[in-house]
Amino acid sequence: MVGDCPEFATEQVRAARRRYVRRLAASMALYLVTLFAAETLVKTGQTSGLFLWALALLPGLAIAAAVGALGFYIAAERDEFIRMLTIHQALIATGLTLGVAAVWGFLETYGLVPHIAAYWLVFLWFLGFAIGAVVTRVTHGSWGTIW
Known part of the structure; x- marks a missing residue:
């Protein structure tokens, strides 16, 4: 099966997987950075108003990007x-x-x-x-x- 034997996978299939892994890694890195920043800044009381809203939204948007990466992968997988x-x-x-x-x-x-x-x-x-x-x-x- 192509899924279990990378040597038989076409370059197009491997490219779709590479893009998926890069997108997933980028969104998870963004998630970790924004979550750490939000937790640190909120615990120290350094945020309020719109900035607090932005900090609260960013980790969730990063997770949405990870789900989007999976959707793009499914569409690109040959x-x-x-x-x-x-x-x-x-x-x-x-x-x-x-x-x-x-x-x-x-x-x-x-x-x-x-x-x-x-x-x-x-x-x-x-x-x-x-x-x-x-x-x-x-x-x-x-x-x-x-x-």
């Missing part, structure tokens, strides 16, 4: 099998995340569990994406898109 596996992983991640969010939301509404910040859903989605890779390995014999 190997139909790998593209199908990647979409399968994303569907598993989305189903897991939406299911947990719905159940937790009702439990929270009725005071049975504490409130959890919504950004943890992103962590859960990426965990679901990794679980999706394991599922695709078991069901289709390939890891799909996971680095």
Whole structure:
């Protein structure tokens, strides 16, 4: 399978993966830098007003860029099998995340569990994406898109 044998992958397929990895790395680096800056500046009380709004938005926008990188990768991937596996992983991640969010939301509404910040859903989605890779390995014999 092309997904498991890089020597058989076309240059176009490898280029799509390289772009994906670069975009993902850049967005995750931006996320870490902006999160560290926001946490540091907010804890020291050095922000307010529009600057605080900007600091609060930047880490989330970096995560949105990571999700966008995955979307661009799916659109650029020429190997139909790998593209199908990647979409399968994303569907598993989305189903897991939406299911947990719905159940937790009702439990929270009725005071049975504490409130959890919504950004943890992103962590859960990426965990679901990794679980999706394991599922695709078991069901289709390939890891799909996971680095």
